[in-house]
Amino acid sequence: MSPPELWLPVEINFDARGLPQREKRFLRALIEASDAMEEAFLRQMGRSPRNVGQPIAEALYPPDLTRAEFEAYLERHPDQREALLSPYTVVRRRGDDLIAVPYHEEYRPQVERAARALRAAAELAASPSLQKYLAGRAEALLGDDYYQSDVDWINVVDSAYEIIIGPYEVYFDRLMGVKTAYMSVVGRVDVEESWKLAAYSQYLPQLEESLPYPRPQGHTDRAKANAFAIVRDLYRAGDIRYGFQAIANNLPNDPRVISEYGSKKTFFMNMMEVKLQRIVRPLVEPLLDQDQLPHFNLEADFMRVLFHEIAHALGPRWVARDGQRISVNEALKERYSALEEGKADLVGFYSAHQLIRQGVIPAQRELELQVAHLTARLRTIRHGVEQAHGLASVIQLNHHLHNGAIGYDPDSGRFRVDGPGLNDSIRELMERFLALEALGDYEEVGRLYAEYGRPPDVVRAALERTAHVPVDVRPTYRILWE
Numbered sequence: 445m446s447p448p449e450l451w452l453p454v455e456i457n458f459d460a461r462g463l464p465q466r467e468k469r470f471l472r473a474l475i476e477a478s479d480a481m482e483e484a485f486l487r488q489m490g491r492s493p494r495n496v497g498q499p500i501a502e503a504l505y506p507p508d509l510t511r512a513e514f515e516a517y518l519e520r521h522p523d524q525r526e527a528l529l530s531p532y533t534v535v536r537r538r539g540d541d542l543i544a545v546p547y548h549e550e551y552r553p554q555v556e557r558a559a560r561a562l563r564a565a566a567e568l569a570a571s572p573s574l575q576k577y578l579a580g581r582a583e584a585l586l587g588d589d590y591y592q593s594d595v596d597w598i599n600v601v602d603s604a605y606e607i608i609i610g611p612y613e614v615y616f617d618r619l620m621g622v623k624t625a626y627m628s629v630v631g632r633v634d635v636e637e638s639w640k641l642a643a644y645s646q647y648l649p650q651l652e653e654s655l656p657y658p659r660p661q662g663h664t665d666r667a668k669a670n671a672f673a674i675v676r677d678l679y680r681a682g683d684i685r686y687g688f689q690a691i692a693n694n695l696p697n698d699p700r701v702i703s704e705y706g707s708k709k710t711f712f713m714n715m716m717e718v719k720l721q722r723i724v725r726p727l728v729e730p731l732l733d734q735d736q737l738p739h740f741n742l743e744a745d746f747m748r749v750l751f752h753e754i755a756h757a758l759g760p761r762w763v764a765r766d767g768q769r770i771s772v773n774e775a776l777k778e779r780y781s782a783l784e785e786g787k788a789d790l791v792g793f794y795s796a797h798q799l800i801r802q803g804v805i806p807a808q809r810e811l812e813l814q815v816a817h818l819t820a821r822l823r824t825i826r827h828g829v830e831q832a833h834g835l836a837s838v839i840q841l842n843h844h845l846h847n848g849a850i851g852y853d854p855d856s857g858r859f860r861v862d863g864p865g866l867n868d869s870i871r872e873l874m875e876r877f878l879a880l881e882a883l884g885d886y887e888e889v890g891r892l893y894a895e896y897g898r899p900p901d902v903v904r905a906a907l908e909r910t911a912h913v914p915v916d917v918r919p920t921y922r923i924l925w926e
């Protein structure tokens with residue numbers, strides 16, 4: 445874990461002074477709901493946010509519960525399995541038993557506060573589809589049934605504001621990788637730019653078809669249309685506010701919703717720009733081959749992120765188990781997150797490559813995307829192998845270095861990509877990742893991590909040379925009301 449002084453403080457301001465009163469009241473309600481999520485999240489963490497580099501949930505399970513004990517208990521009590529492994533329950537001891545307490549009971553004061561604020565925001569919202577989502581989300585938080593409001597959220601159109609609120613990601617559950625963390629992010633939507641991205645949706649079925657992995661019998665899952673939102677984020681709370689700052693996300697995570705309605709990708713452009721200037725450039729300049737440095741740019745890096753997010757919606761979602769189907773993350777437990785992040789890197793690159801070959805993306809982007817793939821690995825490896833994106837990047841770097849697809853010059857200390865070699869190396873590793881997800885092979889994923897999960901020496905040395913560059917930004921959000 446990096447010392448706290450390496451997180452670069454940045455202030456993100458939003459000027460609301462010129463907005464109509466009604467819009468200001470609407471925004472204030474969204475901020476209020478977000479603050480309630482912050483409170484709920486801090487309770488999930490069970491410790492003070494001051495100590496938080498990467499958030500780890502400490503209050504979701506009994507503190508002395510081990511994975512082995514929990515799994516043995518689940519074996520003996522199959523009837524409790526669903527409740528105890530639910531993304532929306534905390535696990536408590538009662539005598540010799542384990543019991544599941546729903547989030548909406550455990551965090552009742554916080555979810556009630558959030559629900560009140562969301563209902564108020566719904567009354568003030570300008571877009572009918574957003575009104576529907578906000579009112580539905582209030583109900584969802586009170587009962588932990590998110591399905592319908594997840595669908596409504598994907599279907600929000602023509603709103604100048606985005607709010608992603610609720611329990612979503614499972615990264616901070618280091619025990620089982622199934623419990624979700626409360627978060628909220630409020631953003632202002634660039635409607636025109638968002639629509640431009642929608643053009644990529646038409647290629648999704650074709651990209652899904654082109655992925656090499658074993659489909660289960662009677663496989664009918666098709667990649668559904670994607671919604672895209674380009675936003676400027678103006679407030680973050682809960683999970684998304686701590687640790688590494690997301691520049692994009694792909695939600696919801698409920699595989700039923702993804703199968704039936706697809707998902708929405710949100711891109712936080714102001715965060716992307718600030719990180720590129722303050723973190724990525726200073727890191728990459730001394731590490732990247734000087735001839736390849738000019739090919740590193742924001743446009744290509746944005747495209748890399750775009751396809752990473754698209755790729756989260758591609759590939760296996762279900763695993764066959766004893767005649768039933770379970771989700772891939774249930775099968776892979778705490779090993780899932782890093783594998784899924786690596787899959788998104790690899791499938792994302794592969795998908796963009798397919799579209800370059802078809803002329804949909806200009807050919808000049810090929811080298812830029814290869815360079816972006818390398819630089820993204822070098823920056824996320826700094827998250828450490830404890831973190832999903834960090835481990836995923838270490839595995840990829842090891843594989844590409846081993847294949848000679850990424851070269852290292854010991855004299856200059858710089859890395860470079862071998863274009864055709866990298867294309868092949870990515871495809872090879874991608875097939876392995878996809879097969880592991882399709883089979884839900886927990887043991888084999890463990891072997892992959894053991895084989896490739898240690899940072900190679902040349903990478904370690906390079907990171908030492910750039911240790912003065914902050915690992916990430918630590919934003920504070922300020923809205924100017926008057």
Ligand SMILES: [Zn+2]
Binds near residue numbers: 752785788
């Ligand atoms: Zn991702």
